[in-house]
Amino acid sequence: MANGIDLTLDCTDARLLAAFWKTALGYVDEPPPAPFATREEWFASFDPAEDESVHDCAWLRDPDGIRPRLSLLKVAEPKTAKNRLHIDVRVPGHGDADARWARIRAEAARLVAAGGSVLAEFEGHHVVLADPEGNEFCVAAART
Incomplete structure (x- = not known):
């Protein structure tokens, strides 16, 4: 196990x-x-x-x-560098590449409205964001 x-x-x-x-x-x-x-x-x-x-x-x-x-x-010490481990938020649903990308971008926008910020966008694949304290994470499509 x-x-x-x-x-x-x-x-x-x-x-x-x-x-x-x-x-x-x-x-x-x-x-x-x-x-x-x-x-x-x-x-x-x-x-x-x-x-x-x-x-x-x-x-x-x-x-x-x-x-x-x-x-x-x-913790007392501040974040000082890029995370060595990060979370991938996987957006559910299938469909063609354009539909998946639209869902990824919509989820990224929702999380920006919740306090996150976009760090980078990899067109058609994933968006890198940071939570309100700067912890990096990605929004991508669910694996099929």
Whole structure:
């Protein structure tokens, strides 16, 4: 059996990025692990330092439970270079190349409206964007 993966993004504003990635991926907040009723209760169980807050983190999941979970964790140091690993947002649907490209561009525009920014466009293939904190990702067609 293969191992599963979760993805974690370091950030400066977990709530801002959580809102963006929920919009981008259709993810939802992940509930706290049992037996905890809230994330605050779960977080307090680790006896965090006084300057740490549950609001410095966010945990997201695919509502269908199929795709990797995404954690957003506040860190002190800023992003300083291009990501070595990035997310590809795959736009569903089939059709001819022009129809696929139109869907890719429409999704890129939707994510710009949600706070992202276009970094590069590779005509007919994919668009490179950045989330509100500069983390690079691509929008491309779903693999057939």
